Amino acid sequence: GKRAFIAGVADDNGYGWAIAKALAAAGAEILVGTWVPALNIFETSLRRGKFDESRKLPNGSLMDIVKVYPLDAVYDTPDDVPEDVKTNKRYAGSSNWTVKEVAEAVTKDFGSIDILVHSLANGPEVTKPLLETSRRGYLAAISASSYSFVSLLQHFLPIMNPGGASISLTYIASERTIPGYGGGMSSAKAALESDTKVLAFEAGRKGQVRVNTISAGPLGSRAAKAIGF
Ligand code: NAD
Numbered sequence: 001g002k003r004a005f006i007a008g009v010a011d012d013n014g015y016g017w018a019i020a021k022a023l024a025a026a027g028a029e030i031l032v033g034t035w036v037p038a039l040n041i042f043e044t045s046l047r048r049g050k051f052d053e054s055r056k057l058p059n060g061s062l063m064d065i066v067k068v069y070p071l072d073a074v075y076d077t078p079d080d081v082p083e084d085v086k087t088n089k090r091y092a093g094s095s096n097w098t099v100k101e102v103a104e105a106v107t108k109d110f111g112s113i114d115i116l117v118h119s120l121a122n123g124p125e126v127t128k129p130l131l132e133t134s135r136r137g138y139l140a141a142i143s144a145s146s147y148s149f150v151s152l153l154q155h156f157l158p159i160m161n162p163g164g165a166s167i168s169l170t171y172i173a174s175e176r177t178i179p180g181y182g183g184g185m186s187s188a189k190a191a192l193e194s195d196t197k198v199l200a201f202e203a204g205r206k207g208q209v210r211v212n213t214i215s216a217g218p219l220g221s222r223a224a225k226a227i228g229f
Contacts, residue, residue, distance in 0.1 A: 002027070002115055003031065003113045003114055004030055004115035005031045005033065005116055006023075006030065006031070006033065006117040007032070007118050007120055008117075009119065010038035010039075010041075012055075014222060015219060016119030020032060020063065024063040025058055030063065031067050031068075031110070032068050033073075035120070036070045036072045036091050036097050037091075039070045039090075040093070042068065046068070069105060069106065070094040070095075070096070071102050072085075072091075072098065073099055073120060073148035073152065074122075074140075074147075076099050077100045078101070080098065081098065099148075103156050103158075112159045112161050113160055114165070115165055116156050116165075116166040118149045118166070118168035120148060123184060124140050124141070125183030127180075128182045128183050129182045130182055141185050142188045142191060144188075146191040149199075150195060152166075153209075153211065157203055157209060158207075160207055162207065162208035163208055164207070166203070167212050167214060168192055169213065169215075169216050170192050170213045170214065170215045170216070171216065173185065173189055174215075196211055196213040
């Protein structure tokens with residue numbers, strides 16, 4: 001069977017969860033990466049059976065999430081983490097959540113993966129028009145929503161089996177003007193799409209791994225509701 005690591009699952013409403021279920025239904029082993037600040041509530045809800053109804057697969061069995069890894073995809077190594085984040089209560093309670101450390105933990109636990117899914121994005125100024133977006137907000141959107149994929153693939157490619165596949169989720173606002181999708185999120189998706197082509201070339205040659213992105217339609221996820229979509 002195949003093993004999949006899905007980055008960006010913190011509840012049962014988003015694309016990451018739906019992709020995890022589809023992969024589980026197809027027989028894959030499911031590992032997820034959950035944003036550190038959302039980890040506690042996600043694990044508690046899982047444990048208490050809050051997601052049992054939505055864990056149901058077409059054959060009646062429940063999706064098994066083999067392991068949940070805390071992850072913050074805006075940090076590549078512990079050296080990148082600022083002091084205020086390190087000491088933040090929600091972060092201090094977990095460890096090894098930078099991209100490099102998560103890849104190392106998965107390597108140690110499972111040795112290899114076949115499928116890498118990037119289903120995460122963040123734009124602190126997403127509700128602001130691009131014309132009113134700060135440099136800081138714009139760069140934060142690119143860091144969390146675009147470079148996070150480069151970093152994940154960079155660190156996971158060495159443990160991806162040849163013939164494996166990686167995928168991310170993009171949005172049509174990269175190509176067409178969608179008012180309300182601000183804060184540099186449209187720019188971040190354009191970068192993600194361009195990077196998909198370059199990384200497909202590079203990762204295809206380096207590791208026989210495919211790189212694709214799906215331009216998804218609107219879904220009432222937590223992230224989408226936060227911007228009134
Ligand atoms: P979601 O809220 O289910 O998923 C986004 C996840 O990203 C959350 O679990 C959040 O905790 C996580 N996250 C945020 N910052 C992170 C970080 N620094 N490190 C690790 N995780 C982090 O919402 P979704 O809408 O399902 O989003 C999944 C993907 O789908 C995103 O790339 C989004 O842009 C894309 N997408 C969504 C829609 C839509 O309408 N919902 C449309 C097209 C594309």
